[in-house]
Amino acid sequence: MQRVSLAVLQSGMTVAGNVRGADGRLLVRNGMVLTDASIKKLASLGIGSVYIRNPLFEAIDVPELVREDTRVKLIRALQTAFAGYQKSGDLDTAALRGEVKTMVAEIVGNRESMIHTFDLRTYQDYVYAHSVNVAIISVLIALSLDYNEARLIDLALGALLHDIGMLAVPKDIILKVGNLTPAESEAMQRHVNDGFEIIRKRREISTLAAHVAFQHHERIDGTGYPRRLKGDNIHEYARIVAVADIFDALIADRPYRKGMLPHEAYEIMMTLADKYLDKAILDIFLANVAIYPVGTVVRLSGGETAVVASVRPRLQARPVVKILLDAAGAVVENGPDLDLAEHLTVFVTKVYKEHELFELRAFAAGLRNDGGGATQ
Ligand SMILES: [Fe+2]
Structure with a gap:
């Protein structure tokens, strides 16, 4: 079978494996032949890609670091938490924490798997899908640094919430094609301070996890923001999340450009050692990401x-x-x-x-x- 993203699905293709919604409801049955109507339905349900039967791919089994329904549930939980915050000013992370535990357990169980970026680039709703991807990559990196379960969960929460401050940035600035004016880029950069303020008020989340929001745009050579911190003055959590954040941003499709293929992003990442990124952490990442993912x-x-x-x-x-x-x-x-x-x-x-x-x-x-x- 082969994973095909929704944008290129065509009627007549045969689904391989059941597709379930975040609530576990069966959406599309194994063996169903897709029609234009069913493809539309999948899109409206937020499904990013499905497995399709392809005789040429019969023997190819794409390894998954995190199960599809776990990923979907996490994206939904994050959306719910962000929406709740926007409505009431209160960030409820209880549901999020439950899903994070499941995700961490799956990554620990699949720790021999590499990052196959095909299963990372699935959903259209950028901030949520991106944040979940960043959390998954961060946890995999941290496993190589021998983090225990409690720290993995802490880091994953920080990674999931790292861009929550973006809620306050005007949409037209986020989606702007071309260079930002100094005022616009100031508004954009403020998301790290805003995010830090939102998260650190939550007693159930560690101050270290809040620092992921605060420090994820710092650069190892001191040219980042907001405080131009250098080297180890940037907390390790934030140094890990910075690697995951940049990689997933490079491979994601954005309004102004198509996402890079993994081998292209890999080369760019290599050039960022000791400039933007901590070399030791980057090396761990590069050893765990498939340049040519299974199914390529x-x-x-x-x-x-x-x-x-x-x-x-x-x-x-x-x-x-x-x-x-x-x-x-x-x-x-x-x-x-x-x-x-x-x-x-x-x-x-x-x-x-x-x-x-x-x-x-x-x-x-x-x-x-x-x-x-x-x-x-
Ligand atoms: Fe950010």
Whole structure:
């Protein structure tokens, strides 16, 4: 099966696996063939992507760090908490804490999994989905720093709430395309102070977690804001969240640009060591993120098209791939696995973007045809 985001779903595709809403209600049944109406319904329910049957992908199992319904529940809980705050001025984090515990337990249980960014880029509602992604990445980094459960939960809460101060920033500034005026950027930067003030009033959240909101735009070289803190003067929580925040922002689609692919974001991240980001923490992150996530379709130097089947930490640039199409574009039935760590003369020369996959005729045929239709 293959994960396909809603923007490129087409009628005729067959759903693989049940899709449930945040409340556990069954929304779409396994095996259902999508119609335009059902795709619209999924969009209205806030579902970002679904698994689709594709004979070419039969053997590909995309590992999930956090279950889909856990992610959805967390996004909803965050939305509810933010909306409640806007209404009453009171931030109720009780429900949030319950969901955070579940999320942390799942990441601890899946700690051998890497960050496969395909399952991070799903929802359209930027602030909430982004905050949940930042929390997930932060927890995974902190696991390598041997945080215990209590600290993981504390950090995750800080990460989830890090941008709560954005509620006070006018929407037109947040969505503005192009450079901000000095006054606009001052209004934007104020979100770190506002966020800190909101969170630190909550007795059930630690002061350290509140400092994530306050310090997540500080830079290791002292050029950040609001206080131009340097190096270790920035709390470790905030140094972790800064790494997660920048990476997820790079791969997310924004109103003014398409999100980068993971390998592009990876290269940008590497250049930020010792400038924006703490190098030791960045290195932990880079060792845990898949440059070519499982399910990525790539072209190889020999002209074949292949799908990434597995990735190992520290060998991210040399994944195991499964050949899908030969150099002439013909489908290779049960294509062989090729371990690029052993075949050092084979290189990834192109990573297909999701919409480009549909331009590969054999590929698109497989997606729109439940079983056997791949060899068109
Ligand atoms: Fe921020």
